[in-house]
Amino acid sequence: MKILIIEDEARIAKRIERMTRNFFDKEVQILLADSLENGLITIDQHEIDLLLLDLNLNGEDGFEILQAFVARSFHTIIISAYTDKAITAFAYGVLDFVPKPFDENRLTQAFMRFTTPGKQLNEDISFLAVKKGKAVRLIRIKDIRYIKGAGIYTELHLSDNHIELHDKSLESLEKLLPSTFERIHKSFIVCWHEADKLIVEPGGKYSMLLKNAELLPVGRSKYKEIRHKMI
Template identity: 80%
Template sequence: MKILIIEDEARIAKRIERMTRDFFDKEVQILLCDSVENGLSVIQTNSIDLLLLDLNLNGEDGFYILQCVVAKSFQTIIISAYTDKAITAFHYGVLDFVPKPFDENRLSQAFTRFTSPEKQTSGDVQFLAVKKAKTIKLITIKEIKFIKGAGIYTELHLADGRVELHDKSLESLEKLLPSSFQRIHKSYILCWHEADKLIVEAGGRYNMLLKNGELLPVGRSKYKEIRHRTI
């Protein structure tokens, strides 16, 4: 696992690094940066799994980094005293916002959200970001009907029929999305508002009929949970 810490105060950066190594395996690879420019350079040249980001970097706005990399496949945890920016950060789909000053327990809670397969979302995310050429395009959550796994990417299927490719995996998105979204199959996450009815077919096959007439497969392991929700 490769973790990038972007923090301009050396003492705090080392403290975060120590706490990170205490929580994860001692062999985890940790990269340290102290500026917006250096941070973006490392992100462009390394495949990281988790970003720990401060929002005040020697007077520079760390939020610029978040805006630039929000569409990438890794998760982001903000560690900052600028709590007034927490809501905006969650809207961009960060995994957690750890306010300064912080202790090891609070940082461990954030790391647990990262490692846990279960959804632990605050429900604040309002849009997902996708890369279009050299720009970032924001897709509002309300536009998404369902999300389909597509190899190392995911497909965002939108209400107007468009399909946008996203870098984050289904597992990563499942942690971020509000409770109105549910995993119905190993390859599908559905916006529950789009569901019409659950269909049981011969041979123990299950499908979800959407309000627009589309059919999505329902996994056998998900059937009881989904049936309970539709009752």
């Protein structure tokens, strides 16, 4: 696992590194960058799994990194004193916002969100970002009908019937999406607002009929839970 820490104050960077090593396996590789430019270069040169990002980098705005790489597959945890930017950060789909000053317990909570599988409720997220060539397009959460797993990528199926490819896996997106979304199958996450009814098919198979008449599979292990929620 590769973790990148972008922090301009060396003392704080070393403290974050120590706490990170205390939590993760000793085999974790930690990369350090002390400026906006070095952070951008490091992300371009390495496939990282987690970014720990300060928002004030010697007067430069760390949001430039967030905006440039929000569509990438890695998760981001913000560590910053600029708590007024927390809502904006969550809207961009960050996993957590750790306010400075912080202690090891608070950072551990953020790491637990990263390592714990399944949904980690984030009601403030407003959109997901997808790469379109060299540009980044922001997809509104409310425009997503359902999400389909496609290997290490995902397909965002939108209300206008377009499909956008996202770099994050289904498991990663499940951590970010609000409670209006539910994992109904190993390969599908659906927006509750789009669900019409559950269907029991011959052979003990289950499906969910959407309001646009599309039919999605429902995992056997998920059926009882989903049926209860739809009552």
